[in-house]
Amino acid sequence: MSFFASRIPRLRFGLALLLAAAAIALLSWAAMREAERRAQRTDAVQAGEQLRLHGDALQALIERYRALPAVLALDPDIRAALTAEGIDAALTGRLNRKLEHVNGAAATSTLTLLDRNGLALAASNWDQPESNVGNNYRFRPYFQQAMANGSGDFYALGVTTAVPGYFLSQAVRADDGTAIGVVVVKVVLRPLEQAWNELPEQVFVSDAHGVIFLSGHAGWRYRDLRPLAPTVRSELARTRQYGEVPLQLLDYRIVEDLGGGVRKARLPGVGEVIWVSQALPRQGWTLHLLRSTRASVAFGRTVAGAVAAGLLAAALLGLAMLQRRRMAQLRERSRIELERLVEHHAVELRSAQDGLVQAAHAADYGESPSLQHLPQGVCVVDADLNLVAWNRRYIELFKFPPGFIHVGRPIADVFRYNARRGLLGPGPIEDAIARRLNHLRSGKPHMHERERSDGSVIEIRGNPLPDGGFVTSYADITAYKDAARDLRSLADTLERRIEERTHDLAEAKQEAERANRSKTRFVAAAVHDLLQPLNAARMFASALRGRLHDAATQEVADNVESALAAQDAILNSLLDISRLESGALETRVRDFALGPLLEALAREFGIIASAYGLRLDWVATRALVRSDEALLRRILQNFLSNAIRYTPRGRILLGCRRDGDRLRIEVHDTGRGIPQARQQEIFEEFRRLDGDVARERGAGLGLAIVDRIARLLDHRIGLRSAVGRGSVFSVTVPLLGTAPAAAAPAQPVTAEATDDSLLAGCRVWCIDDDVRVCEATRTLLERWGCRVELAAGADAALAAARSGAAPEILLLDVLLGDITGPELYPQLAALWGSQPPAILVTAERDQALRDRARASGWGFLPKPVRPPALRALMMQLRLRNGP
Structure with a gap:
């Protein structure tokens, strides 16, 4: 009896411990689940707020360009081109350059003018191999919407460029209100995707059919969120919205619906996430954000551990002290984690608030968002010479105090403030201000440079506005001026060296002959020595431009290459003068x-x-x-x-x-x-x-x-x-x-x-080892009015080449049997005695070929060649390399 009596308390104690452990486990699990749900609801609220900010940014980017096609639809040249019975080459060239100029100023992807049948008459990329000119876009919904309703929009892959973008269209109407054409602007949203890629969350956009077309995760692009019906696939194929990209289902599984449009899902490679969605009704899109649940799970486990520790401390008094220390440690870790989360959320809220304050400030003081992307400082005054708009770079460049620049402030006050700081140069302040005000009133464009006391150089350009007023830009060109001074110093050093080398010979000549021949020898030697590094610099600039992805940096590289090309032309002219003066130029009278x-x-x-x-x-x-x-x-x-x-x-x-x-x-x-x-x-x-x-x-x-x-x-x-x-x-x-x-x-x-075609009478050679390609090309070119002097392979071309009889344009295949087109070109140029512009036509997709063509100043077209692209490129080369 005593044995069983002693065993019963142990059994009860053990049973109590077992029940207590079970109760602790059950309560801990319940607390963990509740903590996870609360943390996930908090994450969902924060994700929803973050998603709203992303949606506002996306809408702001689109709205920035929405008015552009409507403005262009009122342009007199565009309306004249669409109402005329036929459009001549001069009007086409003027429209192309106008669209190219507007596209460069607005920083869009492309601008295209379509006639009432959907045919592209002009485009901002008219001089590119992937030109839109000549293509028919009647099948695109944005064209059909604009012709029917006046305006339209559509996101799709480009037909010619394969670059995706959001197309905004506006109908051009005749005087009687009839739609006679459509202006289309393409906005590229890839920079937005690149910004999303740097976020810890996954952000993406799906269309009305559930197809993901914008995503910070490149592998999710063109995935389906739900199976597509055959009719939907047929519609996508008809509109060529996503080209020939195969559409596949995104691999995910919905775990739980948390309500309020918030779901919990599981994705391979990502894990469990909180899925928040927001509709964009204007476009018919849906914006999604996925946030990992790892933080909420960790929080739930922490809470469960705390609950279990508390219950265990109450049940096991003997372990109270130890459990207390553990709880203190857990609380400390929880406090630090919570403070970190609170601080992070506070920073996000402050950033959002600062953005709202900045937007309000811009609206109040005229700091125009449409000018913020420009690297120059820009200010705009109205016809009364009062400030109406500016950008942040303008404030930074002149270091104006806060609140000094505001809408309605006379520009004379700004001039006077700068004059007091010595920024308007020497002389009486009022005279300097009066000169600038009179120039603004005259409405004449101007461009000049001003060197500041700190050594920096500012280039100032001003242009009148059509409805009165004036816009002025301020660009810091100090680095360019420093480079120019270095080049001048190098030229001075070179001049001194040449003078030293020719000094002994010049003294043996008579005075008049010595002066003439020294100058001639100097020019010839200087031009030759300078042409070598300039030629290398042009090639380096072309290679560098191929590696740049930022649009502003590419523009700088283009300007460098243009400056080098202009310098090259000047030096060649100097070389001609030296040959004339030295008598090295032979005459054939x-x-x-x-x-x-x-x-x-x-x-x-x-x-x-x-x-x-x-x-x-x-x-x-x-x-x-x-x-x-x-x-x-x-x-x-x-x-x-x-x-x-x-x-x-x-x-x-x-x-x-x-x-x-x-x-x-x-x-x-x-x-x-x-x-x-x-x-x-x-x-x-x-x-x-x-x-x-x-x-x-x-x-x-x-x-x-x-x-x-x-x-x-x-x-x-x-x-x-x-x-x-x-x-x-x-x-x-x-x-x-x-x-x-x-x-x-x-x-x-x-x-x-005689002919309104820019290609009429153009002398062309076509070199290809395929007889059928040669004949097809001859037929096409002769239909355009070209004179095809040769259409054959490499051997026939070498046999027919004669000095002084180079064609105006050379169409050159790359693979020509035992020799390549780039290897054949120098041999032909030597026989001709000149280097005509060439267009590489090839089935190869090697990037090195494109780079080589760009470095050589040639055109590049991949096979199969699109006739509109070939014609546009030939017209460009003939205009650029005219007499």
């Missing part, structure tokens, strides 16, 4: 008929003149003259180039007048004229007129070369000019008589009247 030369020049420059809205006329002649035909052509090319450059509107005339036993070839223009005091100096090196015509500026060497060629050939150069009425440049050559051929039509013939 002979008798020839002048008519074909003038006809060729009229046709070539007529295309360029048409592109600028000018008319070039020429008068046929049967005169026989004695001269060097190539050098005479160079003289007339410079005359015609200057006439186009300095003639804002009107016409240009090329013709001849008899002057005794000589013939005077004249180029008339209706430009602004040349003052009498400057008519002699323009024939000197680096002298040029500062015209108002917004075209490329020359280096000031063309007429200097003309003067030296004329002296070499013993031809007389003439100039008559009247300010405001135009100029007449002429060259007088020996006249031998008239050609026996029948007289050409006496009336003037306009170059653009």
Whole structure:
């Protein structure tokens, strides 16, 4: 009995311990579940707030560009192009450049003009291999919506570029309200995805069919959240919304519905997550955010441990002290974790609040969000010269105090504030302010540079606004100026070295001959030495641009490459001058008929003149003259180039007048004229007129070369000019008589009247080892009015190449049997004596080929070639490499 009596308390104690342990386990599990649910609800609330901010950012990005197609739909040129029975090459070129300019200013992806049938008439990427021009987008919903309802939107992969984007469209209407075309802007949302990729949460957007098309996780893009019905797949295929990308289901499983649009799901490789969704009704999209439940699970386990520890402490008094210490440790860890979470959430809330305050500040003080992406400081004043808008860079550049810049503040106050700090230069402050105010009132554009006391250099550009007012940009070009000073220092060092090397030889010459030959030798050596690093720099700049992904950095690289190309042209002109002065340029004087030369020049420059809205006329002649035909052509090319450059509107005339036993070839223009005091100096090196015509500026060497060629050939150069009425440049050559051929039509013939195609008469070679490709290309090019002089393989091309008979454009295959196209090109160039522009046409997708083509200044088209892309690229090359 005593044995059993002693056993019973032990059994009861053991049973009690077992029940207590079970109760502790059950209560701990319940507490853990409740803690997890509360933590997950808190996470869901925070995720919902974060999702709302992401949704606002996405909507703000879209709304920034929504008004752009509506504004362009009112453009007179666009409406004229859509209402005209036929669109000519000049209007097409003007529309392409306008869309390209607007696209660059608005920082969109592409701008496209479609006619009422969906055909792309013009686009901002007209000069790219993936040009939209010539494609038909009638099947796109954004076109159908715009034609039916006036506007539309649609997210899809680009047909030509395969780059996804959000398309915003606006109908262009005639005077009677009929839709006659559509303007489309494509907004690329990839930068938003890149920002999402850096977040700890998963953020993505699905369309109305449940297809994920925007995601910070690249592997989830174009996955389905639910199975697609056959009708939906048919619709996606018809609209080519996602191209040929295979759509697959996203692998996930819904674990629990927490209510309020919040679910708990499990995904392979991610684990368990809180899934929060928000509808974007305007686009019919849904924005999703997935937040991991690891933090809530850890919190629940902590709570469960705390509960279990508390119960165990109450049940087991003997372990109270130990349990107390454990609980203290657990509480401390929980407190630190909670403080960290609270601090993190507080930072997020402060960031959101700061963003709202900043937005309100921008609305109150005119800090325009549409100007924030510009690297320059920008300010806009109205017709009364009061501030209406600016960007943050403007405030930072001039270090204005808080509250100083606000809407309605007179710009004179800003000038006065800067003048007191010495930023307007020396002299009386009021005079400096008055000069700037008068310039703003005059509405004339300006550009100048100002060096500050700290050594920095600011480039200031100003332009009037169509409805009154003025916009001014301020760019810090200190780094560019420093580089220019370094180049000048290098040139000075090079000049000193060359002078030292030629000093002994120069002293042995007579004074006049020594001065002339020293200058010639210096120019030739300097040009040669400078061309080598410049050529390498251009290749490095091209290679660097291929590795850059930031749009602003790519623009800087493009500007560097353009500057190097301009410098290259200047140095080549200097080399021509040195060859002329040193007598190294050989002449080939002979008798020839002048008519074909003038006809060729009229046709070539007529295309360029048409592109600028000018008319070039020429008068046929049967005169026989004695001269060097190539050098005479160079003289007339410079005359015609200057006439186009300095003639804002009107016409240009090329013709001849008899002057005794000589013939005077004249180029008339209706430009602004040349003052009498400057008519002699323009024939000197680096002298040029500062015209108002917004075209490329020359280096000031063309007429200097003309003067030296004329002296070499013993031809007389003439100039008559009247300010405001135009100029007449002429060259007088020996006249031998008239050609026996029948007289050409006496009336003037306009170059653009023969054919409105920019490719009409273009001499093309097509080199391909496939006979069928050659014949197909010949047929296509001849339909465009091209003269296909050769369409064959590499051997035939080498056999047909002759000096001075290079084509205007070369279509070159890459794989040509035992030789490649890039290897064949130098051999042909050596035979021709020139390097015509080339377009690489290949089935290879090697990035190295693209880089090589870019570095060489060639075009690149992958097979199969799209005819619109080929035509656009050939038109671009012919305009860029014109006479």
